[in-house]
Amino acid sequence: MPTPPWHAQTLALHAGHAPDADTLSRAVPIHQTTSFLFRDPEHAANLFALKEPGYIYTRLGNPTTDVLEKRLAALHGASxxxxxxxxMAAIFxxxxxxxxxxxNIVTGSNLYGGTHTLFAHTLARFGIEVRFVDSSDPANFARAIDADTRLVYTESIGNPRCNVDDLPAIAKVAHEAGLPFILDNTVAAPPILNPFDVGADIAVYSLTKIIGGHGTCIGGAIVEAGGFDWxxxxxxxxxxxxxxxxxxxxxxxxxCTLEGTPCSAFCTKIRTGLMRDIGATPAPLNSFLVIQGLETLPLRAKAHCANAQRVAQYLEAHPKVAWVNYAGLPSHKDHARxxxxxxxxxGAVFGFGLTGGIEAGKAFIKSVRLCSHLANILDAKTLVIHPASTTHSQLTPEELAQAGVPADMVRISVGIEDVEDILADLEQALEKA
Known part of the structure; x- marks a missing residue:
């Protein structure tokens, strides 16, 4: 379906799909099938040789998932x-x-705990070195790059440190070294941030978070800008x-050699290689569920951010709160950026600590009633957790400090409930803490 220069909310609802001729279904159908018929031997051969588009086997592509992929690409202006x-499959x-x-790869050190573990331990088993640097200074990336470096990686907003680095400067470092810049933009999907506006070449997402938005399914995505000269x-x-x-x-x-055509070689390489050989493919039903979330993403993103700002301001002024680490506050070191x-x-994910320390934090988490205590983030609902004992529990004390996860941190993912109800729940829980 052609996509005129629509705005984000229109793209989120329409890009990548037109009602099919057989059923005229307005909603995207769930194509719950393993395989697709070939018209004849020539058609089959052409599909396998990439000479014409189409579907072979759901591990390689599926019409429902195809709509999701095209819609995400359109929302980013990507190839x-x-x-x-x-x-995690997308990152790997x-x-x-x-x-x-x-x-080797060079990455900022302020990473989601699962990514840190993948980089520090699992990739090492495959002989891939990951060099962690302090991402607050782009020069640290430049110092760590050598002839065997393959890419530069970081997160758009550190999870859960909530750091906001000079992303255009990091992109410049990568490009001066001839390397692609990969940005995990899970917590800041458009319209919060288009990663390609700050120089990223590849974006990775957990679709489980704000894009899916409802805590119903797992998914990931790799989005290719299309301008990197491989x-x-x-x-x-x-x-x-x-x-x-x-x-x-x-x-x-x-x-990638046709003038005026954005390059899609990176995603094609993944689909025809890693997806074929390893097969971490989304189920068609999961793709459908993510599409439902994607349709309201621009609306929800604004509500998440507005509520997070109010909650952060409330917590910063509360006498039982020792610190709040949210870049939307003037007190945050990266506020201007x-x-x-x-x-x-x-975004809507940040950390805070209570004046009573760890025990007060535990009492707070036990006392919330509206907020949910679980390990996801950016569900439509407000979520809380203690990262040092859960999501980042595999890290050493030194790694916890490096990742910006003090032992007393409570991480909150602010949802889209009425903000007055969120504040009331936080107030009664803080009183019990």
């Missing part, structure tokens, strides 16, 4: 998107697509050399 079974695929044993310097043969596992196809020549990068607000 392509690949949906995955989870956000984005790294593994162009990185092998003996090579051919420069011959550094990325995975994309620019003939692929021996796919009939010698050269994805760069096939998909956050205002520039996130005009509707720097």
């Amino acid at each position: 392509a998107c690949v949906a995955t079974a989870s956000g 695929y984005a790294v593994a697509a162009i990185t092998k044993a003996g090579q 051919s420069a310097g011959g550094r990325f043969p995975e994309i620019t050399a003939p692929d021996p596992t796919y009939h010698g196809a050269n994805f760069w020549e096939m998909l 956050a205002k520039a990068l996130f005009p509707i607000g720097p």
Whole structure:
């Protein structure tokens, strides 16, 4: 379906789908099937050779998931998107697509705990070194890069440190080294931030969070901007050399050399390689559920950010709260940058600590009634958790400090309930703490 220069809310509802000729269904149908018929042997051969678009097997592509991918790409103004079974699968695929044993990546250290564990331990088992740097200074990335570095990685807003780094400067460092800049934008999906506006080349998402938005399913996505020159310097043969596992196809020549056409080689490489071989594919039903969330994303994002600002201001003024770490507050060290990068607000996830320390934090979490105590973030509902004993519990004390997770931190993900009801629940829980 052609996508005129629509605004974000219109794209979220319409991009990537037109009612099919057979049923004229206005809603996106759930194509709950493993396989798709071929018209004849030539049609089958053309699909496998990428000579014409179509569907073969749901592990490689599915019409329901295809709408999700096209809609996400349109919302970003991007060339392509690949949906995955989870956000962690998206992160792993984005790294593994162009990185092998003996090579390294450079990343900011303020990461979601699961990403930190993947980078520090799991990738090490495959011989991939991950170099963690203090992302507050872009020069730290430059110092860590060498001839074997394959990409630069960080998060748009640190989870849960809530740091907002100089993302355009980090992108510049990556590009001066001839490397792609991969940004985990899970907590700041458009319209909060378009990662390609700050120089990212690839965005990764956990669709489980604000994009799906309702806590009903797991999913992930890799979105490709389409402007990175993979051919420069011959550094990325995975994309620019003939692929021996796919009939010698050269994805760069096939998909990136036509003038005026954005490149989709990175996502195609993942779909025809890692997705084919490892298969972390979203179920069609999950893709459908994420689409339902995506349709209201621009509306919900504004409500999340507005409520988060009110909650952060309330907590900062409360006598039982020792500190609040939200970049929407003037007291935050990155406040000025956050205002520039996130005009509707720097997301809705942040940490705070109570004057009574860890025990007060535990009492607070036990006392909430409207807020839910669970491990997700950016559900439509307000969520709280103690990261040091849960999401970041695999980290050493030194790693916890590096990630900005003090032992007394309570992480809150502010939902879209009426903000007065959120504040009332926080007040009664703080009184009991």
